Amino acid sequence: MDLVIPSPDKLKVVSRRQYDPPDSLSPAAVARDPFEQFRTWLTEVQDAVLEPEAMSLSTASAAGVPSSRFVLFKQLDRRGFVFYTNYTSRKSRELAANPHAALAFYWKEVSRQVRVVGRVERLAAAESDEYFRSRPVGSRLGAWASEQSSVVGEGEVRARLEQVKARFGVADDTQDADIPLPEFWGGWRVVPDEIEFWSGKPSRLHDRVRYLRVEGSSDDAPQWRIDRLAP
Known part of the structure; x- marks a missing residue:
């Protein structure tokens, strides 16, 4: 990255990086289950990426005002992606008022991203207690x-x-x-309706594969439609 300062009140970023990972990403090459695909990718990057469990969490207030911050992913189970926090925090208050969230993982060293959009639910106290201890x-x-x-x-x-x-x-x-375990502390689970896998490619012609939950399929055994998205 290069910075250009054309005037005292302006700053521009000139990026010269070109992605060139050895692998290709396509609907035919990925697992049928996005959770399996995520487990594969996370396993592959765990030694190459510093703190691969770091993820951006975006929430919104009841009025639709968004906010984002980085938290640590802690678990993937049969329903979704789990993280832990204080239930009186801003993120928890917004999730309680507007129970939807978006997650994003960015693994720069391997030119990969994963994006998740879904509904949220609190973990049972017993699950939070097990992790807390x-x-x-x-x-x-x-x-x-x-x-x-x-x-x-x-x-x-x-x-x-x-x-x-x-x-x-x-x-x-x-x-x-x-x-x-404090009564004001515990886990949230993001139950995804959409998961996208992104692989950087030269000339910004990136590979993007999106899984969409089939409407009406259950949270415990979802069905997915898999599409390629334009970069």
Whole structure:
């Protein structure tokens, strides 16, 4: 990437990168099930990409005002893509008011993207609890200490953390502790209606394959229509 500054109030990006991955992507070459295709791609990139589980999560308010941020993908099950967060955060409030979301993975090192659009649902408390107890002690304490997305004063979160450590009897060198799942924290699942796989190609003539859920097919055993999209 090169930057051009034609005037003090203007900036332009001049990109010279050309994609040239060795593989091709087509409806005939992908798995019939997009979840299987995603598992294949994620497995293939896990050693080549730094933090391949990072994904953009886009939500919208009840009025349709969008917002995006990066979160960590944690699980793919038979229904969809799972991530965890505070249920009082901005993202959770927007998902509660407008239960739809979009995800995007970008794996620059291998010139691949995956885009997901779907409906959202909360995970059962038991599922969230199982994951929460697998987290490091510091992450579990942090979930209790942070009122995510709220305005805080300087040092306020650190003070809350010390209070939480005292509450659960955790010292600085504690390796494990019985820290329960907060009632305000847990998982969301994006149940996809659309999944697109993208492979970068020269001259911006990228390969794009989209899976659309067949209307009326169940969330637990969906059927998919597979199409090639113009770049």
